[in-house]
Structure formats: C-alpha cells, structure tokens
Amino acid sequence: MKIIDVGLGNRSYPIMLSAGLLDSVGRELRQRNIAKRYVVVADDRVAELYGKQLLDSLRKEGLSCDLLTFPHGEASKNLTTIGRLASSLALLGVDRKDCLVALGGGVTGDITGFVAAIYMRGIPFVQVPTTLLAQVDSSVGGKTGVDIPEGKNLVGAFYQPRAVFIDSRVLVSLPPAELSNGLAEVIKYGVIYDRDFFDFLAGHRERILQLHLPVIEEVVARCCRIKAAVVAADEKEADLRRILNYGHTLGHAVEAASEFSIAHGMAVAMGMVAANKLAVAKALLARQDAETINNLIAGFALPARIPTEYDRRLMKSFLKTDKKAVGGKPFFVLPVTIGKVIITDDVADELIDAALSE
Numbered sequence: 146m147k148i149i150d151v152g153l154g155n156r157s158y159p160i161m162l163s164a165g166l167l168d169s170v171g172r173e174l175r176q177r178n179i180a181k182r183y184v185v186v187a188d189d190r191v192a193e194l195y196g197k198q199l200l201d202s203l204r205k206e207g208l209s210c211d212l213l214t215f216p217h218g219e220a221s222k223n224l225t226t227i228g229r230l231a232s233s234l235a236l237l238g239v240d241r242k243d244c245l246v247a248l249g250g251g252v253t254g255d256i257t258g259f260v261a262a263i264y265m266r267g268i269p270f271v272q273v274p275t276t277l278l279a280q281v282d283s284s285v286g287g288k289t290g291v292d293i294p295e296g297k298n299l300v301g302a303f304y305q306p307r308a309v310f311i312d313s314r315v316l317v318s319l320p321p322a323e324l325s326n327g328l329a330e331v332i333k334y335g336v337i338y339d340r341d342f343f344d345f346l347a348g349h350r351e352r353i354l355q356l357h358l359p360v361i362e363e364v365v366a367r368c369c370r371i372k373a374a375v376v377a378a379d380e381k382e383a384d385l386r387r388i389l390n391y392g393h394t395l396g397h398a399v400e401a402a403s404e405f406s407i408a409h410g411m412a413v414a415m416g417m418v419a420a421n422k423l424a425v426a427k428a429l430l431a432r433q434d435a436e437t438i439n440n441l442i443a444g445f446a447l448p449a450r451i452p453t454e455y456d457r458r459l460m461k462s463f464l465k466t467d468k469k470a471v472g473g474k475p476f477f478v479l480p481v482t483i484g485k486v487i488i489t490d491d492v493a494d495e496l497i498d499a500a501l502s503e
Contacts, residue, residue, distance in 0.1 A: 147362070149369050151285065152377040156305045160285060160369050164358055166312040167195060170246075170273060171202035179269055179307050180244030182209040184234065186257040188217035191249040191275055194318065199248055199273065210246075211237055215256070219405040222252045222291045224300065230260050244269040244307070250276035251283035251409065255301070258289030262304035272309040276319065277327025277361075278410055280311045281334070281368035286376040286386075292405070296466045297397045303381050311369075313362045321446070324356070326410030328445040329392070331364055333417065334371045336438055337388045340484030342367050343441070350444055382469075387488050390469060391478040392417035395500065398463040402455045414447035419500040424479040426496050434483055457501045464497070 146163040161173065174183065183203055187196055192214045203210040213233050215221050247257035247270060254272055261270035274284035290301015316324070335343030345367075346353065352360040372389070379386040396416030400407055407415075418439055424430035443449060451460075464475040476490045 147366050149366065149373055151305075151373045153305060153380055158306060158308050160309040160311065160373065162311040162313065162362060162366055162369070164312065164314040164362070166310055167198055167273070167315060168202050170199060170310050171204070171206035171208055173308070173310065174203065174244075174271070175206040175208060177308065179271065180242060182239070182243040183211075183246050184237065184239060184243065185210060185212045185246045185248050186230065186253060186260070187212065187214055187248040188221070188250075188253055189214050190217045191253065195248060195275060195315065199246070217252075219252055219292070219400075219409075222256060224291055224293070226256060227260055227263075227291060230256070231264050234260070234264055239264070239268070241265050241268050244271065246271050246273060247284075247306075248273045248275065250274065250279045254279055254284050255289050255298070256291065258287070258304050258306065259291060259301055262289055262302040267304070269307050270304075272306045274309070274311060275315045277316055277324055277365075278330050279327075280313075280316070280365050281327060282330040282372065282389075284309050284311075285369055285372045286389075287380070292401075296463055296468070297401055297405075299466070299468055305380075309369075311365060313358055313365060316361060317356055317358075319356075322408070324354070325446045326408045328353070329410035329414040329417070329442070329447055331368055332438075332441055332445065332447075333389070333391050333413065334368050335441075336417070336480055336483055337391045337478070337486045338371050338375070338484060339367070340482075342371070343483050347441055347444075350441075354445070387469065387476065388478055388486050390476075391480070391486055392420055394464065394467055394469065394475050394477050395419045395460070397467060398460040399451055399455065401463045402460045403452075407452075411448055414442050415449065415451045418442060418449045419451070420477060420479055422500045423477060423492060423496055424481070426499065427479065427492070429479055429481045429487065431482070434480070438480070438483065451501060457498070460501060461497065 272284040287305035396412040421435040
C-alpha cells in the first residue's frame with residue numbers, strides 16, 4: 146500500500162492507495178477509531194456498484210453504518226441536496242461523534258464534505274473516491290461546496306477529511322469518457338508543477354488508456370503527492386494553491402454556460418487550451434510548448450475547442466462571478482513553460498475574447 150501524508154498540523158491526514166482497498170476500509174476505520182458510527186453517502190449509480198461492498202467492509206469490523214443516496218450528476222450539487230441530506234442525518238440521530246463517508250466521484254465528495262462541514266457545525270468525514278478525477282484531485286485538499294445559478298462552487302467551505310482511501314481497481318469499471326474526464330486533471334499537474342511527470346504521461350499514454358494498473362497507480366500517486374505538497378504549503382488558496390486552477394477559470398465558465406451538460410474534466414481541457422492561447426498571446430509561453438501541451442490533451446481524447454453553440458458573452462459574465470475573481474476581475478493561471486505557471490489578472494478583454502473564440 147502507498148501512503149501519502151497531507152501535512153496540515155493537527156488536521157493532517159493520510160491518503161492510502163492500493164488495489165482492492167475498498168474491502169479494507171472498515172478495518173482501516175476501526176484501527177483509526179475515527180467515529181462510533183458511519184454514514185456512507187453515494188449517488189444512486191455508485192451506491193448500486195459499490196455501496197454493499199463498502200457497507201460489508203464496515204460491518205465485518207463491527208462498525209455501525211447506514212447508506213444515504215441522491216440522484217447522480219452535477220444537477221444534484223446544490224443546496225436542496227444539502228438540505229435533504231442534513232435532514233436525513235438528523236432523522237438517523239447522527240451526532241458529532243459520527244462520521245460521513247463520501248463514496249463516489251467529485252460531486253459526491255464535494256457534497257458530503259460540505260454537509261460534514263456544516264452539520265452540527267462540523268462532524269468528521271472520509272473520502273473513498275471512485276473516479277479518476279476524484280482520486281487525483283477533488284478528494285484531496287478539503288475543498289467542499291455546491292453550485293448556485295450564479296456560478297460553480299460559489300457556496301462551500303475548506304474542510305479537510307480525516308483520511309482518503311483510494312482503490313485503484315475500481316477504475317476498471319469507468320467508461321472511457323469518465324476516464325478522459327479525469328485525465329484532464331492529471332495533465333494539469335504536469336503542466337503546473339512537474340515536467341518529468343508530463344513526459345511520463347506522454348511516454349505511457351497507451352498503458353494509461355488501457356488502465357494498466359501499475360501505471361495508473363503511479364499516475365494517481367504522483368498527482369496526490371503534488372497536490373498534498375501544494376495544499377500543505379497553502380491550505381486555503383492564499384497563494385501557491387491557486388496554481389491548481391490552471392484551466393479552471395475558463396473551464397468553470399464553460400461548464401456554467403452549458404448548464405453543466407459539459408463534464409468538469411472536458412471543460413477543464415478546453416480551459417487549458419484557452420489558457421495556453423492566452424499565454425502565447427501575452428508572450429509568456431512559446432508556441433511550441435503550447436502545441437506540445439495541446440497535443441497531449443488531444444492524445445488523451447480530450448476536447449480542445451469550446452462548442453460554438455454556447456454564448457461567449459454568458460461565459461464572460463460567469464468569469465466575473467468566479468469565486469477567485471476580485472472586484473469582478475478574474476485571475477488566470479498561465480503556463481510560462483511546461484512545469485511552471487504564473488497567476489495574473491492582467492489579461493485584456495480582447496485577449497479573453499480571442500481565447501474563447503473558435
């Protein structure tokens with residue numbers, strides 16, 4: 146088993162990674178003595194796939210547990226779902242000594258973490274991510290929250306899990322589109338932080354796409370190590386952690402303009418290509434490096450272009466309400482070379498228009 150520590154003082158926690166770990170979550174939780182009772186939260190699809198397996202793992206260790214579900218998809222990531230889950234917890238008699246278990250992808254982790262942060266003013270939770278995107282990104286770092294009509298993730302809290310349990314074997318069940326969705330976040334880490342990792346992805350593309358487990362585990366572990374280092378240095382996104390938003394400023398605007406019909410990773414891929422375009426236009430990034438990044442994005446079956454049917458003016462309006470914007474002025478993470486980026490709000494409107502254009 147690989148164990149990666151997220152160093153945050155008294156809020157530090159381990160990321161545990163191993164094939165077949167889902168069957169051992171109960172044992173790990175019993176040994177860590179996090180709570181007297183556990184409530185697993187999953188969407189209806191993931192509950193059907195893995196709910197029983199996880200509950201069996203907990204019950205085998207003598208742990209009391211329940212399962213709560215909600216409809217799958219980004220459309221459930223809202224305050225209504227938060228209210229319903231909180232009411233269900235109250236009806237179950239859940240208290241501050243109990244713990245939530247987020248079983249699923251990024252939506253489930255964000256929702257469960259936010260409920261944990263606000264129910265009774267905070268109860269423990271752990272992450273059991275089942276998608277590549279959640280395993281490499283959203284399950285680590287303590288960002289929780291939901292969408293409102295005005296924008297993505299505008300209501301939320303920084304609230305760290307007590308542990309993250311990653312079973313690489315569950316990725317075998319992912320459909321190709323969901324695998325690609327997670328690979329956008331994987332590529333991000335190579336561009337913002339680690340040229341060697343970027344080259345590793347390029348050199349192992351076929352094995353990654355074939356879900357060769359040793360390679361996939363290495364990919365997940367390296368992403369988690371990078372994110373753990375960034376989060377430990379800047380937990381609440383005051384400075385360094387903002388580099389993790391490469392591709393996200395424009396990507397979130399694309400998601401919102403599409404009414405979340407475009408998956409997060411796909412939108413991030415479009416946002417990375419657009420950010421590269423901005424960086425070249427501002428003479429920060431060599432055109433050849435931009436092409437190298439864009440070619441890797443395309444090589445993992447990710448989209449480069451923002452569909453023409455979505456209103457560019459609407460996208461720009463979402464940029465102004467982006468949670469990272471200050472005074473209505475968005476910040477962009479722009480690469481200067483592969484493995485290094487800068488953060489700037491000095492981007493002219495006409496450059497944004499050009500980056501959003503066909």
